[in-house]
Amino acid sequence: MTGIFLQAFIYLVAAVVAVPIAKKLGLGSVLGYLIAGVIIGPITGLVGEETTTIQHFAEFGVVMMLFLVGLELEPKTLWSMRHRLIGLGGLQVSLTIAAVMAIALYLQQEWTIALSIALILALSSTAIVLQTLNEKGLNRTDGGKSAFSVLLFQDIAVIPMLAFIPLLALPELIEKAQSAVATAAEHHDELSLVTGLHGWAYGVVIICSIAAVVIAGHYLSRPLFRFVASSGLREIFTATALMLVIGIAALMSLVGLSPALGTFLAGVVLANSEFRHELESNIDPFKGLLLGLFFITVGAGIDFSILSNQLTIVLALTFGIIVLKAVVLFVLAIVFRIQGSDRWLFALSLAQAGEFGFVLLSFSVQHHVLPPDLAQTLSLVVALSMFLTPGLFILFDKIILPRYEKSSNDRKADQIDEQGTVIIVGIGRFGQIVNRLLVSNEIKTVVLDHQADQVDIVRQFGGKAFFGDATRPELLHTAGIADAEAIVIAMDNPEASVEVVHYVKQSYPKVKVIARAFDRGHSYRLRQAGADFIESETYHSSLEVGGHAMKAIGLHPFYVEQQKATYRRVEEMKSDKLYQAWQSDATEARYDNNYRKLFKRLEERMAEEMTVDRNDKHSRSERGWTPPPKGYTDSLAE
Amino acid sequence: MTQKVLVLYAHPSQHRSEANQPLYEAASQMPHVTVVDLYAEYPTFNINIDREQQRLMSHDVIIFQFPLYWYSTPAILKEWQDLVLEYNFAYGSRGGALKNKVFFCAITAGGKAEAYRAEGFNHFKIREILYPLEQMASLTGMRYVAPFALFGARTAKEEGRVQHHTQQWTALLQALIEERFDVAKANEVGKIAPFLEELITEPAS
Structure with a gap:
C-alpha cells in the first residue's frame, strides 16, 4: 500500500512541477508530461518496470478522449466527413506503408518484417495530436479537421492490422519461441468471447455488438440519465458516465474490437442528447489525468542504455520516419487542396508514430513476427518521435504560422467575422423568450438547465437544450464559455445567478454577461459581481401596463410614450445613485437610513420630472417638441 | 489650426449597406473626426438633447451622412433636428x-x-432637393457647402465605384481638418464631388 502511495506521489509531483513550467515556456502540456516522465524514469530512476503496466491502464485515457471527440461530432457531421476519412486516411496509411516497406526492404529486411514495421510506423499518435490541437485551438481549422479524419481512419485500421500481423509470423522465431511456451501462454489468458468462432460467426458478433451500442445509446441512455439526474446526486451521474464508457470499452474488448472505436461510436450516438455537456464535464477530468499519465509513461519508458548504444541509428530512424511521413502527408494535403498554413499543420502534426505502435509492437513480438531486439529499437523510435511532436507544433506556431498570417492580413478587410454563440442558462418562461428571439435570428445558442423535465419540454417543441448545472465551472467550460460571445443568466436561484456572474466575469472577462434580476437588491448584487447588462424581470412589463392604464383614462398615446421614456431615464439615473449608496453602506445593514432617505428623495425627483410641464416649465421629454415663443419670427427677419 | 469634424451618420439598415458603411468606417479611423452612429446610439429615438448640443458646440464642421430616403433624410435625422x-x-x-x-x-x-x-425623372437637382437642410444651415448661421453625393448607389459596388468615392471622402475630410478646403467656392457649385480637385488645395510641404 505504501508503495502505491509513494509511486502515485512521484507521478503527481512530476506532473505538477513539469507541466505548468512547460506550458509557461510555450511548449504545451504534452511535452511537459513527457519531460516529467523522462525525469522520473530514465534520468533519476524513481520509477521503473511498472511503467508498462501503468501505460496499459493509462491508455484508457485515449478511449475516453475518443468518447469526448464523438460527443462533439453529430452523426450528420461524421457523415459529411466520409470522403476525407476514407480518402485522406486511406491514402495516408497505404502510401506510408508502401514507402516504409520499400525502405525496409532496401535495408535488407525480410519482407514480412518490413511489412510489419511499415504497419507499426504508419500510425500516428491520436493522444498527442488531439490533445495539442485542442489546447492550441487548432481543432476547428481545416488542417486540424483533416488530421482528425486521418487519426480516426487509423484507429479503424488498427483492427484489420491486429488480425493480419499473426499471418506474418516467421518460422524460425516460432521455433525459438517453442522453448518458451510458458511465457507465451500468459498472453492467451485474456478474456474473449470470440476465440474459436468461425469467421462468419465472428462477423455476426461484431455487428451485433456495434448495433447494441448504437441502439442502447439511442434509446436506453435517455431514460437512464433522466432517472439518475432526478436523484440530484452529482457523483452518481459521474458514476453513470464512467459506467457507460467502461462498459462499452469492456464489450468491445470482449469481441476483439478497439475500445476507443466503440466509445467513439457511443459518443457520436449521444452527441444529440441533452445530457451531452453534463457527460463531457464529468468525463473530462478523468480523461485529462489518464492522458497525462499516459504521456508520462511514454517519457519514462525511453531506455537510455539502448539509446546510447544505438544513438546514431535510432536518431537516424526517428528523423527519417518523421520526414518520410511528413512528405507523404504534405503531398496528400496538396492533392486534397488543403490550403496555406493548414497544409503545414496537417503534415507536421501527424508525422510521428503513435501509441498504437506500442500495441502493435508487443503484439508482433508475441506472435513471433519481429525479433525482440529489433522491436526494442523500434519502440524507442516510436517513443522518440512522439517526444519530438510538440517540437513540430512549436515549429508550426513560431515559424510557419507567422509567415501565413502576414499574407492573410492584407485581405482581412472583406472577411466577415463568424458570429459567436450565446449561452443561455435557465430555460424557464424567461429564458425561452430570449432563446426564441436569438434562434429565430439564426444566432447559435447553447441552452442549459438543471431540471431534466424543463429540458425535455423545450426539446418536445423542437428546441435544443442540455441538462446541466451551470454553477459548475466544468459544465460552462464544456458548453463552450471560452469561445462564447455572451451568456444570458436566467436561472431561478438568485444566489446561484450571482455566483455564475462572478465566476464568468473573473475567468472569462471578455464574455458579455447579461443577467436577469428579481428585485433591486438582487440587481445591485449582480452589478457588484460584474454583470454587463442587468434587466429586472418585471420592470418592462410593468411599465407597459402602466402605459396602458394612462391611455385607458384618455391620455394621448404619444404623450404616454414620452412619459414612459422620462420614467426610464430618471429610473436609470436613480438606480445608479442608489447603487452607489448601497455599495458605500456598511455591508451588514444594506438598507439603512442613508439609503432609505436617498430613495425617498429620488422618488420625489421622479414626480417632479413628470410634472414640470404642468407647472409651465418644460420637462425634458417635452423639450424638443416645444414651439418657439409667439412672435419669434420678427427677430429672425434681419 | 486643426478643425474638428462631426459626422452624424444615419442609416437604418446598416447590414445591407454597401456604400455608406465603407465611408463610415473610413471616417471613424481618422483623428480629429468624431463619427456618431445615430441609429446605434438612439435605437428607440430617445435622443439625448444635451449630449447632442454639446457635441455640436465642440466641433467646427458638421456633416449629415445618410442614404437619401424619399428625397430627404432618414427619420432619425429629422427627429434629431426637431x-x-x-x-x-x-x-x-x-x-x-x-x-x-x-x-x-x-x-x-x-x-x-x-x-x-429638370429633364430627368427626379425633376430637381440634388442641391434643390436638399433645400430644407440648406435653409436650416442658413437660419442657424452655418456656412453651407453643396452636397457630396454618390449617385447610382445600388450598383456602385458592382461597378467598383465605392473605393474611389471613399478615397475622395477621406481626402475631403482631411482637407476640412487642415483648412485646405475652399468653403466659399463650394457653396457656388451644385455638388462638390466632381470639383474636389479645384476645391482642395494641396498641403504646403
Whole structure:
C-alpha cells in the first residue's frame, strides 16, 4: 500500500512541477508530461518496470478522449466527413506503408518484417495530436479537421492490422519461441468471447455488438440519465458516465474490437442528447489525468542504455520516419487542396508514430513476427518521435504560422467575422423568450438547465437544450464559455445567478454577461459581481401596463410614450445613485437610513420630472417638441 | 489650426449597406473626426438633447451622412433636428451656437446623376432637393457647402465605384481638418464631388 502511495506521489509531483513550467515556456502540456516522465524514469530512476503496466491502464485515457471527440461530432457531421476519412486516411496509411516497406526492404529486411514495421510506423499518435490541437485551438481549422479524419481512419485500421500481423509470423522465431511456451501462454489468458468462432460467426458478433451500442445509446441512455439526474446526486451521474464508457470499452474488448472505436461510436450516438455537456464535464477530468499519465509513461519508458548504444541509428530512424511521413502527408494535403498554413499543420502534426505502435509492437513480438531486439529499437523510435511532436507544433506556431498570417492580413478587410454563440442558462418562461428571439435570428445558442423535465419540454417543441448545472465551472467550460460571445443568466436561484456572474466575469472577462434580476437588491448584487447588462424581470412589463392604464383614462398615446421614456431615464439615473449608496453602506445593514432617505428623495425627483410641464416649465421629454415663443419670427427677419 | 469634424451618420439598415458603411468606417479611423452612429446610439429615438448640443458646440464642421430616403433624410435625422436645434440654442434671440460652423450633407442616392435635373425623372437637382437642410444651415448661421453625393448607389459596388468615392471622402475630410478646403467656392457649385480637385488645395510641404 505504501508503495502505491509513494509511486502515485512521484507521478503527481512530476506532473505538477513539469507541466505548468512547460506550458509557461510555450511548449504545451504534452511535452511537459513527457519531460516529467523522462525525469522520473530514465534520468533519476524513481520509477521503473511498472511503467508498462501503468501505460496499459493509462491508455484508457485515449478511449475516453475518443468518447469526448464523438460527443462533439453529430452523426450528420461524421457523415459529411466520409470522403476525407476514407480518402485522406486511406491514402495516408497505404502510401506510408508502401514507402516504409520499400525502405525496409532496401535495408535488407525480410519482407514480412518490413511489412510489419511499415504497419507499426504508419500510425500516428491520436493522444498527442488531439490533445495539442485542442489546447492550441487548432481543432476547428481545416488542417486540424483533416488530421482528425486521418487519426480516426487509423484507429479503424488498427483492427484489420491486429488480425493480419499473426499471418506474418516467421518460422524460425516460432521455433525459438517453442522453448518458451510458458511465457507465451500468459498472453492467451485474456478474456474473449470470440476465440474459436468461425469467421462468419465472428462477423455476426461484431455487428451485433456495434448495433447494441448504437441502439442502447439511442434509446436506453435517455431514460437512464433522466432517472439518475432526478436523484440530484452529482457523483452518481459521474458514476453513470464512467459506467457507460467502461462498459462499452469492456464489450468491445470482449469481441476483439478497439475500445476507443466503440466509445467513439457511443459518443457520436449521444452527441444529440441533452445530457451531452453534463457527460463531457464529468468525463473530462478523468480523461485529462489518464492522458497525462499516459504521456508520462511514454517519457519514462525511453531506455537510455539502448539509446546510447544505438544513438546514431535510432536518431537516424526517428528523423527519417518523421520526414518520410511528413512528405507523404504534405503531398496528400496538396492533392486534397488543403490550403496555406493548414497544409503545414496537417503534415507536421501527424508525422510521428503513435501509441498504437506500442500495441502493435508487443503484439508482433508475441506472435513471433519481429525479433525482440529489433522491436526494442523500434519502440524507442516510436517513443522518440512522439517526444519530438510538440517540437513540430512549436515549429508550426513560431515559424510557419507567422509567415501565413502576414499574407492573410492584407485581405482581412472583406472577411466577415463568424458570429459567436450565446449561452443561455435557465430555460424557464424567461429564458425561452430570449432563446426564441436569438434562434429565430439564426444566432447559435447553447441552452442549459438543471431540471431534466424543463429540458425535455423545450426539446418536445423542437428546441435544443442540455441538462446541466451551470454553477459548475466544468459544465460552462464544456458548453463552450471560452469561445462564447455572451451568456444570458436566467436561472431561478438568485444566489446561484450571482455566483455564475462572478465566476464568468473573473475567468472569462471578455464574455458579455447579461443577467436577469428579481428585485433591486438582487440587481445591485449582480452589478457588484460584474454583470454587463442587468434587466429586472418585471420592470418592462410593468411599465407597459402602466402605459396602458394612462391611455385607458384618455391620455394621448404619444404623450404616454414620452412619459414612459422620462420614467426610464430618471429610473436609470436613480438606480445608479442608489447603487452607489448601497455599495458605500456598511455591508451588514444594506438598507439603512442613508439609503432609505436617498430613495425617498429620488422618488420625489421622479414626480417632479413628470410634472414640470404642468407647472409651465418644460420637462425634458417635452423639450424638443416645444414651439418657439409667439412672435419669434420678427427677430429672425434681419 | 486643426478643425474638428462631426459626422452624424444615419442609416437604418446598416447590414445591407454597401456604400455608406465603407465611408463610415473610413471616417471613424481618422483623428480629429468624431463619427456618431445615430441609429446605434438612439435605437428607440430617445435622443439625448444635451449630449447632442454639446457635441455640436465642440466641433467646427458638421456633416449629415445618410442614404437619401424619399428625397430627404432618414427619420432619425429629422427627429434629431426637431429635438436638438432648439430655439435659443440654434436660433432665436439667444441662439447662435452653430454660427460660422461648416455644414454639408454626404449622401448616397439610388438614382443616376442624370435623373437629378429638370429633364430627368427626379425633376430637381440634388442641391434643390436638399433645400430644407440648406435653409436650416442658413437660419442657424452655418456656412453651407453643396452636397457630396454618390449617385447610382445600388450598383456602385458592382461597378467598383465605392473605393474611389471613399478615397475622395477621406481626402475631403482631411482637407476640412487642415483648412485646405475652399468653403466659399463650394457653396457656388451644385455638388462638390466632381470639383474636389479645384476645391482642395494641396498641403504646403
